[in-house]
Amino acid sequence: DAGITQSPRHKVTETGTPVTLRCHQTENHRYMYWYRQDPGHGLRLIHYSYGVKDTDKGEVSDGYSVSRSKTEDFLLTLESATSSQTSVYFCAISESMTSGRLNEQFFGPGTRLTVL
């Protein structure tokens, strides 16, 4: 498996509290992504990064912010958690595009977040 870790692996928090999830890679890949996975919805892209301090929104970005101050770290923040953000969060990485096409993604182990 690619060198990707996520922390924490499990978290229970209360509505209205801030939460930060961390993704750390040792592969020096340029691209990093945050997804959420919910039953019936598959994997949905929240935010992604194409370089240090370069980030953009995905399909379901409302209520989430991200930061990438170093190549190896990509942080996902829920400023004020809501119950609808209860989910499993996956971080993924990939190398730069090849011939204009996206490369394979390597996923971290996931973080299970419960918002009460």
Added chain:
Amino acid sequence: GQQVMQIPQYQHVQEGEDFTTYCNSSTTLSNIQWYKQRPGGHPVFLIQLVKSGEVKKQKRLTFQFGEAKKNSSLHITATQTTDVGTYFCLAGGTSYGKLTFGQGTILTVHP
């Protein structure tokens, strides 16, 4: 925007039976990727298809990309209990912001 429909949502088979999952896009794709996720695990890359009409094989798995590059399929011959999991397609393009996963097909294999 780009939409990807994956069917079926669930598939139960007896060990030894074949299995197929399909992904259909509303737009022409530059490429498509397939991933497998074991229960409790994370998605793992299986393969990428790029060319119109492309067919690739990995042991008992056969992947196809349609001629119009709007659909793709994953076929498993003679399923085994180790094939259990959820299979996802990822519709690719030239923009990372337009990445779209199919909803996934959950495969159960009964011994």
